Amino acid sequence: MLRSVTPLLPLLRRTLTALLLTVLVLTAFWQAWAWHVRLGTEPGVAGEINGFAYTPFRRDQSPLEKRYPSPEQIAQDLDLLALYTKRIRTYGVTDAPAIYPLAHQRKFEVAMGLWVSADQALSEREIAAGLEMAERYDNITRIVVGNEALLRKEMTVAEMAAYLDRVRDELRRRFPDKNRRPLVSTAEPWHVWLKNPELADHVDFVMIHLLPYHEGIDVARALDYAFGRLEEVQKRFPKLPVVIGEIGWPSRGEVMPNLLGGDERAEASIENAAHFVRGFLSDPRSLFLDYYIMEAFDQPWKVAVEGWAGAHWGVFDADRQPKYSLDGLIVRDVRWQEKAKLATFIGAPLLFALAFALASWNLLGRLWLMGLTQLCVIVLLIGVYLPKDYYLSRGDLVGLIFLILATLMTAAVLLSHGFEFGEVLFKRQWRRRFTPLPPVPPEKAPFVSVHLACYNEPPEMVIATIDSLVAMDYPHFEVIVVDNNTTDEALWKPVEAHCAQLGDRVKFFHLPKWPGFKAGALNFALRQTDPRAEVVGVVDADYVVERDWLARLIPHFLESPLVAVVQAPQAHREYEHSFFQRMCNWEFEGFFRIGMHHRNERNALIQHGTMTLIRRPMLEAVGGWSEWCICEDTELGLRLLERGYEIRYVDHIFGRGLTPSDFAAIKSQRFRWAFGAMQILKAHMPYLLGKKPSQLTFAQRYHFLTGWFAWFGDALHLIFAMGSLFWTLGMIYAPKTFTLPVATLAAPVLGFMAFKSALGPILYRRTMQTKWIDILGASILSVGLSHTIARGVLAGLTHKKGTFVRTPKGWRAKGTFAFFGPIREELGMLIAITASGALLVAQRGWLSLEIQLWVAILALQTIPYLAAVLCQIFAYLPDNTPPETAASTPSPAPHS
Template sequence: MFGTFKLWEWQARGDAMPGVSGEIGGFAYTPFRRDQSPFEKKYPTPEQVAEDLDILSKYTRRIRTYGVTDVPSIYPLAEEKGFTVTMGLWVSADKELSEREISEGLALLKRHKNIERIVVGNEALLRKEMTVAEMASYLDRVRADIRRQFRKGQRPPVSTAEPWHVWLANPELVDHVDYLMVHLLPYHEGISSARALEYAFSRYEELRQRFPKKPIVIGEIGWPTKGEVMPNLMGGDEYARATLEDAVRFVRGFLADPRSAFLDYFIMEAFDQPWKVAVEGWAGSYWGMFDADRQLKYSLDGLIVSDVRWQEKARLAVAVAAVPMFLIAFALGSWNVLGRLWLMGLVQLSAAVLVVGVYLPKDYYLSRGDLVGLVFLIFATLMTIAVLLSHGFEFGEVLFKRQWRRRFTPREPLPPEQQPFVSIHLACYNEPPEMVIATIDSLARLDYANFEVIVVDNNTTDEALWKPVEAHCATLGPRFRFFHLPKWPGFKAGALNFALKQTDPRAEIIGVVDADYVVEPDWLARLVPHFLDSPQVAVVQAPQAHRDFEHSFFQRMCNWEFEGFFRIGMHHRNERNALIQHGTMTLIRRRALEEVGGWSEWCICEDTELGLRLIELGYETRYVDHIFGRGLTPSDFAAIKSQRFRWAFGAMQILKAHLPKLLGLRPSKLNFAQRYHFLTGWFAWFGDALHLVFALASIYWTLGMIHFPKTFALPVASLAMPVLGFMAFKTALGPVLYRRTMHTRWSDILGASILSVGLAHTIARGVFAGLFQKKGTFVRTPKGWRAKGTFAFFGPIREELGLLATILLGAGVLIAKRGLLDLEVKLWVSILMLQAIPYLAAVLCQIIAYLPDNAPPEEQAEKPSAPSTGETPVGISGTMAH
């Protein structure tokens, strides 16, 4: 905890700069608070004005105002508290308001002796709200009224307030004023804070020499603490940044300069004015020495503190993280100390980032549009944190756990007379007969005495595909039975339920193999003995694996992208009996399968759904990480996209159906750890779905920033920076785990990462389809064909191409309009580039899949074959970069 406070203190500490002492010449003062605005007719109360003046009295006894009709209580209160006032009259294109301001201002002048000057209008010429002649008319009128009503020695001088260059450009205006009120704000001209002070003095001197007979009052001089980067108006490489450090450097420098003691000036300004963002842009809200809540942003001496709220933020972050850190320290006793410190550090970092997001409405003045964007960013942060912590937990368990408590290995074979009877079910649909026959032949070679094989071909209309399989089964003897179902409901689950009804009464165990798998002879002999350990063992699962992928870089990408789950995620889940069952190389206790009602035909991922139902009843599932069979990889990118869409769709079907039990709202035997795995196992895919939402939102926001920059402000660095860091950190976990747990080349790790990221859009579509559709369609995963045609290449990635082009175009236009000087622009462009990565990866996957060496052997020989069905787990955690 002490270390956490020190880190907060370190990040809040700024540079040491020379301090100043003594009274300030004056403040430009506008009294509106955070939730008040003249546009919304929400005005400060007299009590709030009195509080402001009490605060300012510690620094000065002079203020400069901008109007009289909005908050007239300023003037009697200022007189009561001993302030002299340079009174502003707001004149503009609104003639009715201008008349009212002049009338009420002259009335106040009669009642209050502390009004030392009059300022008619503020930057009205700069805003082009009136001509020089019109302004001169107002000035002459006010001066004339004052001459009529006041004796010569009591007449307050009159002027208008404009930047230095407006006075130089309109010298005729000087004849209508008693003094010059000038605004010297080098920030607006893109002058760096290092050079700004001398620049301001030089402009002042230029005015003094041009108009030597007129007194000069500096009506505004200061620097904003937040805002956009301002490019130099002269077109040079110089630019001005709006930061706390720059503001302190300029204001302290001005006050400490010996020349300032001889000047009449007002620091711009006393208090931040959030409402100004609508008329002045982002920086307009942050010119105050105090924030809108009347908290001092920076002192005039001592060390600069960049975040005055760092202590309360640190306390809140520690409090939020305390309980989970305590549980990690004492509940993960099987981890070594380094692993526990690793996860505790992630929790504390996540809490700190969350606190930063929660405090943003205090640290920044956000418009309604900004608040909408902030909600999205905080939601993105929460999801990123959830995914990061779940991956961090998996990462820590794999790398720092002393040993697995539930690590199952192949057993020694049982004598034939003790071997339980096994019924192996193989469902196929429109499969190449030679591929299915290869699978059947591998089953015929099983080194096991008591088994049968039931092959069910459902809904295949082409006899050339299923007849050869039927004929081949007939040659293998009575233990191989073939069934052809011309029209059968329920997809693969329907075929497996049919096979269950045909199963030999002696069968105690059901085995399921996909139609493209070549199985090792010792599969049953080495795994069936696990069922004899306990009647509660319902599932014994071996990993999926691939063959014939080495010749093709794309198929190596597919293979190694799968491998992450079986080498990492399955061990992680197996440790708490929360296994993801997948539909091949799986063995199921028949009694348990029949107890839960067989395979669910409503779900297109019936394998995972079955495993969850068994675990909900308290059954045990086991994972034996030994390859006993190998199948074929998807043939191209379109094929694996089809497969992953099905998994994501099925995962959402499962989640919707089982959510009450997962949340403990309905009775089940799920424990906390199992609920955790089956809920967080889908976090990564929800992250992909949210990525699509945020990509679309980012495009919309970028368009808003381009066309309506004052309504759509840029995101703040304090939240965008951690989000970017979390994304990068999370992305790095996958390759590190791969390198530590699997013996493969970095090129294969890179390929797996690209494929995993490139599938994000497809997963997102599958998630949304599964959430909002009731029924899914079982789509086959092609293993040996490729689409043909001139535009076939673009078909599978047309959506990704469109999103990629839109994001890149938006980033390019934003850079062209705003430049890359501003940190906030850089961060937003960085976010856009991160949003584009999955779509770029998808295009890259399609390119790689189309390279000549990636064509399947059948295609290279111009022997097209039909697609194959492949079932694999859903709810995968531990795969690359999901």
């Protein structure tokens, strides 16, 4: 019995460890969420609230669109408010007449508003309906004729006085009993009353609005400011009662600068709204005041007429949920527990799977990736909840979808990078780590055919490559040189002549017109290959190989019959003299020192078309090189993996080539790679998704589906940049249609973008023997190629065929304005995004958090375009290596 249980102990221990780590991470995030939303406690409501300003429209209703609440909905509102008060103030009669009989049934005291404005017909209807209601329901104790009509300059003081006198006269006629007669006034901000004191001759009481937010008063002194303005009005009108018709603070909205100037400003937030409203309700001075809290429920429709803050004055949101407690603990988000529970429910199985699957990582590494995963779950969940938390127009919803998609893609890229980051830094031991092997005896060494395809290459460069191949210390091999489609005899004739001097070991072929790009030339070489050849090697025309390349790598084929490819890294020479070429070298190094190890661990290598060795029977069995694809090397590697073969990566430098000559050259190379990657993805998607049979493992599918996430991220960045530019211009020229993205989602997007950008340099520093200046240069180049990669991805997804463009290795002459040619698109995007951001700040100011976050996002959008300009500057200078990093910097050391 004991023997049967013993093998299960490691599995049980692994399961319990994964469970413990999952609970630990989820608990930490729950506590962090609770800490983040907690704002503390302040004195709350001491008793019944004197009254609420009440407008009954719900989330999907608007008087502007003639969509009104039902009597049942109004009844629900009044039943909810009855828990806090028995007094309401309304703003109109004809839009929601059901308020008044329902309020009468529930014994609410009503200050009835009559909406009078420049629309005379509407004003007349309101007055007629209001007088009828007052006559019918004795709980209407006040009538408020107009709301801020003088502030909006919709009528003059004389016109308002005429309305007030007319309503008062009509009430005297209809209500001879003074005790039954409603009192009459109009509602205006405090300063309008002080500016127009003659208005007091036409009212029974003074109704003022005290909204320090609109005046840019900091919340810390807003309460004292409001009481000061109230006292000022009371002194000015000592014979009339002063009623506060509106006092409150919005939970969301623009930052309001102080109207008198200075650094003071008013910020709309849940915290400030709770602080101000609870402070007012608990203040001893409020016990002796007649007031209405502004307002009972959020009114989303007001965004169209009052701006972002106009919709968020309610103590309750548009769904009738309290936005903050009126007593006890104050939190930023009353829905936080609902969100946290859902995030925990979604994240738990994901985190457990990660903790269980990554048992070969150390504890810190597993916690790193689990925490990153849960953070992504939370951010995406917050995005999904935004339509509940905010009142979004149709245009806003489009923008939200855009932002969520950007967040989703950014999170996917971030997690794939995080997995690579974690494996490189936190894995205890690599399972698949191959090294050069000792040479085998000559009689056991298989015959190798090395193929070199060239097109329009400098002859001296190709000859140097051929000479290095001929000098290899290996007993049985041949070299086949294929020059295809080169029309200039001065380029290929010298190579032909040189090959003729090297004997039978070297064969040269010139193909004047040959289809299939490089793949076509390699297929031609395959047909010319010696029948004895068991392995085919491929070298680029600019490489100088080491003498022991074949001797040290061919033995891997003898270790296992499943080995189809043995791949050595690309490396460079003669790059130290130029800072730009140093940038190119170290940017390439990142992939071979980091990405290839990561993929090699699960036999999911990207084969590249130089320093590669392929078992000839397997190459022929899968149909040779694919001439439809301009990245024939990577496509061949994937076909071999689909057959269940093995590809080995030996991280030891056996040859060095030349870096691209300038920025235009590396751009053309990277465009070709991105285009070809999309060709491969489209052609092999059925196999990667399991819709067609293959022997790909789950890990191999993962690497080939996510391996190009970073490039998809570049494509998304271009789309996002164009969309951001369009949206910014919309906010400038059509602000009612295009609003600022909410900080709740903009901030995580900004954080994700910044965090993802930091991972690369950290990995470079930990895995490569170079200086920070090299890491900076490599990072600038990597980012500067983003626009080119994006164009390649989009072109590859939308076009079937591509054009193979060789990567120039020699310096090219430039004209006076040729500097701008390779970067004209990037320069245009840089100028457009920068200008749009500057215009937005000039129009809206810099005080709003949403403005600051959006401008920060725009600034991040410009980084790839700014980096491209820097790359062109560095490439344009013939020798721009910083003095401290001149040619004395050592070449990259071989890794094993």
